[in-house]
Amino acid sequence: MNLPLLDDRRTLLYLFIGLRLMLALVYQPYLIGGVERGLSAAGDHSYFFSLFSLSAQGKLPYRDYWYEFPPIFPLIGQVVFAIASLRGAPDFSAFATILGLLMTAFDVGNLLLIMRIGARVHDRAVGMALGWIYALLAAPLVFSWWGFEPLVTFWILLSIAFLIERSDVPSALVAALGALTKLFPLIILGAVVRFRHIRAAARYAAIAFGVTALGLIGLLVFAGSTTGSFGGQFGGASLVAQWNKPSYETIWALLDGNYRTGRFGEISNHFDPAKALDISGALGGHPPVIAAWLRLLIFGALGLAVFARTRRFDDLGIVAFTAITITLFFLWAGGWSPQWQMSLIPLMLLTLPNRTGVLCALALGLVSFYEYPVLFGRTGDTGGVISAAQLPLYTALIVTRTGILIGFAAALYGQLRIPVAADKNGP
Numbered sequence: 001m002n003l004p005l006l007d008d009r010r011t012l013l014y015l016f017i018g019l020r021l022m023l024a025l026v027y028q029p030y031l032i033g034g035v036e037r038g039l040s041a042a043g044d045h046s047y048f049f050s051l052f053s054l055s056a057q058g059k060l061p062y063r064d065y066w067y068e069f070p071p072i073f074p075l076i077g078q079v080v081f082a083i084a085s086l087r088g089a090p091d092f093s094a095f096a097t098i099l100g101l102l103m104t105a106f107d108v109g110n111l112l113l114i115m116r117i118g119a120r121v122h123d124r125a126v127g128m129a130l131g132w133i134y135a136l137l138a139a140p141l142v143f144s145w146w147g148f149e150p151l152v153t154f155w156i157l158l159s160i161a162f163l164i165e166r167s168d169v170p171s172a173l174v175a176a177l178g179a180l181t182k183l184f185p186l187i188i189l190g191a192v193v194r195f196r197h198i199r200a201a202a203r204y205a206a207i208a209f210g211v212t213a214l215g216l217i218g219l220l221v222f223a224g225s226t227t228g229s230f231g232g233q234f235g236g237a238s239l240v241a242q243w244n245k246p247s248y249e250t251i252w253a254l255l256d257g258n259y260r261t262g263r264f265g266e267i268s269n270h271f272d273p274a275k276a277l278d279i280s281g282a283l284g285g286h287p288p289v290i291a292a293w294l295r296l297l298i299f300g301a302l303g304l305a306v307f308a309r310t311r312r313f314d315d316l317g318i319v320a321f322t323a324i325t326i327t328l329f330f331l332w333a334g335g336w337s338p339q340w341q342m343s344l345i346p347l348m349l350l351t352l353p354n355r356t357g358v359l360c361a362l363a364l365g366l367v368s369f370y371e372y373p374v375l376f377g378r379t380g381d382t383g384g385v386i387s388a389a390q391l392p393l394y395t396a397l398i399v400t401r402t403g404i405l406i407g408f409a410a411a412l413y414g415q416l417r418i419p420v421a422a423d424k425n426g427p
Contacts, residue, residue, distance in 0.1 A: 007128055009115065016111055016135045020104050020144065029096035029145070038096070042373040043146030045096040050267050052081040053090050062223040065270040066237040071219045072181040073148045076102070100145040107140050107150040113157040114346050120164055121316040122353055130349045133358060139341055139365045149339040152182050156343055159188050160322055164315040168196070172204045176211035186212065187329055191321040194307055195422075237276035244277060246285020247334035249371065251402050254395060255289045259386035261376055262335045292334060299332040306413060313422040316351070316415070323347035324412040331405055336398075338368040344408070351412060360408055367401045 005011055029040035036046045052074075054065065061067035061074045080102065084094035114134050118127030134140060143149045155178030162171035171188075178185025186208060193201045216239070223235025241264070247253035248262040265283055269275040275282045306324055310317065326347065330340060345361045352360060375394060379385060386394045 006132065007125075009128070009131070012128075012131055012135060013108065013111070017104075017108060020141065023141075024097060024100065024104075028093060029100065030093045036096075038093075039100060039145040040096045042377070045099060045146070046092070047263075048077050048099070049081070049090070049092050049095050051270065052077045052095075055081060056085070056090060062219055062235055062238050063226060063232060064234065066234040066241055066273055066276045067270065068238065068241040068264060068276075069182060070180045071215060072177065073151065076148070076151075096145075099148075103144040103148060103150045106154045107144050109154050110140065110150060110157055110346060111135060113154070113161055114349065117157065117161050117164065117319065117350055118353065120161075121314075121319055121350065126353050130353060133349060134346065137345060137361060137365070138369075139345055139361075142369075143339050143342050147339050148181070149342040152178065152185065153342045153346065155181060156185050156188070156322075156326075157346055159185065160319060163188070163192065164318050168192075168200060168204050169207060172207035173211060175208045176215070179208070179212040180215040184326070184329060187325050188322050190303070190307070190325045191318050194310060194321055195313060195318050233273045234276075237273040241276040241279055244279045245335060246280040246283055247288060248285075249336040249398065250334060251398060252288065252290060252295070252334050254398060256286045258285050259391065259394065260285075260384050261372065262337055263384070288334065295332050295334075299328050303328055306416065310416045311419040312416050314420045315423050317420060319347065320351045320412045320415045323351050324409050324416065327405055327409045327412065331402070331409070336401070338372050341365060341368055344405075348408060351415065352408075356411070360404060364401065364404050367397050367404065371397045371401070 023039060027038045029036065029038035029045060031037070031046060034046075036043070040046075051061070051065075051067065054060075055078055059065060060078070062071070067074055077099070080098050081090065081095055083098055084091050111131055111134055115127040115131040118130040120127075140150070155174055159171045159174040159178060162168070162174060175185055175188050189201075189205055189208060192204045196204065219238070220231040220235040223238070224230050224232035226232070245262055245264075246258045247256045248258055248260055253259070260283070264270070264279060269279070269282055280287070303325065306321075306328075310321060312320065323344075326343060330336065330344070341361075341364050344364065348357045348361045348364075351357070371394070375386070375390060375397070376384065378390065379387070381387075
């Protein structure tokens with residue numbers, strides 16, 4: 001049956017954008033007594049607003065307090081805060097709405113990239129179908145108003161799109177932008193090394209690492225601009241804060257006895273560089289039972305095994321290899337945040353363009369959202385820590401989510417073991 005309406009990209013974009021704009025009108029973000037309401041409720045917008053509003057006192061991230069992410073999002077956040085403050089007093093509703101609409105714009109880009117990559121690795125009809133499926137999933141809509149994960153996903157998908165289209169230099173530059181938003185998008189280098197000749201891979205790595213290094217050096221220069229010292233007291237602390245957090249919401253966290261989210265606690269923590277260097281102690285976290293370096297050895301060995309046994313060298317192989325690398329990274333990491341599913345969902349759809357991929361994305365979303373905000377929303381009396389009564393359900397959710405990730409990795413490994421030659425004009 002021929003349905004031209006469903007084959008029209010413009011119709012899909014109208015519906016995708018229209019739904020989000022109308023929801024933004026009906027459920028406008030705002031604060032009542034310090035409690036977030038509207039589309040941004042349960043997200044990080046109030047946290048971002050609290051930090052970026054410090055600029056009204058002349059305090060900026062990295063220079064006057066430590067901030068846990070690389071510079072691209074803080075720069076965006078400060079610009080959004082300045083726009084939201086044009087009428088005088090800082091306006092949370094304006095800040096959250098502008099930021100949410102900006103992230104929605106990046107998610108429109110994600111939708112287009114899913115269709116673009118899907119058409120390349122499968123065919124146009126599959127790419128179009130994946131676009132409709134992505135548009136109907138709740139997670140992309142939710143995270144456009146909870147944080148900046150759509151931006152991270154955009155860099156990952158765009159770098160993949162350029163890579164399979166043999167535009168390696170733009171792909172490397174985009175990967176660096178991803179690393180300057182969150183470091184892990186540089187993980188695409190694994191696929192580059194596997195699917196490109198050594199000179200091309202070396203050039204790609206030099207560009208990606210070089211641009212990332214320049215961005216981080218610029219951060220450290222700015223951080224020390226008032227003291228004349230490279231990095232100041234907050235620059236280095238900003239770069240290591242994420243790595244010093246206690247484990248959270250993973251199998252490793254269960255082993256360690258850490259039953260809380262990965263939030264950094266009070267805003268006041270950001271004015272003490274010692275807290276960034278020992279944020280685990282500041283949050284009351286327990287030390288790891290299995291050290292991160294030992295986990296790294298185990299998962300590094302798994303990654304090398306996948307690298308050595310890959311037999312699929314077409315464009316779908318590049319996407320699948322990137323997907324399994326990201327999945328193994330999430331399985332290795334000491335923490336898990338619900339928004340990370342934003343990076344996995346497009347890859348699930350692109351590598352498993354069938355009912356299995358859809359169910360995998362839905363199951364991951366259901367488990368993650370029940371964990372947060374539903375379960376953690378009931379921890380007000382325990383200071384955000386899962387109580388003993390909730391621990392069995394919490395454990396079951398983490399085990400289930402870990403099983404979904406392991407199952408997805410196994411499916412990807414099966415794809416990579418299928419002997420397929422490189423596409424024409426390939427590496």
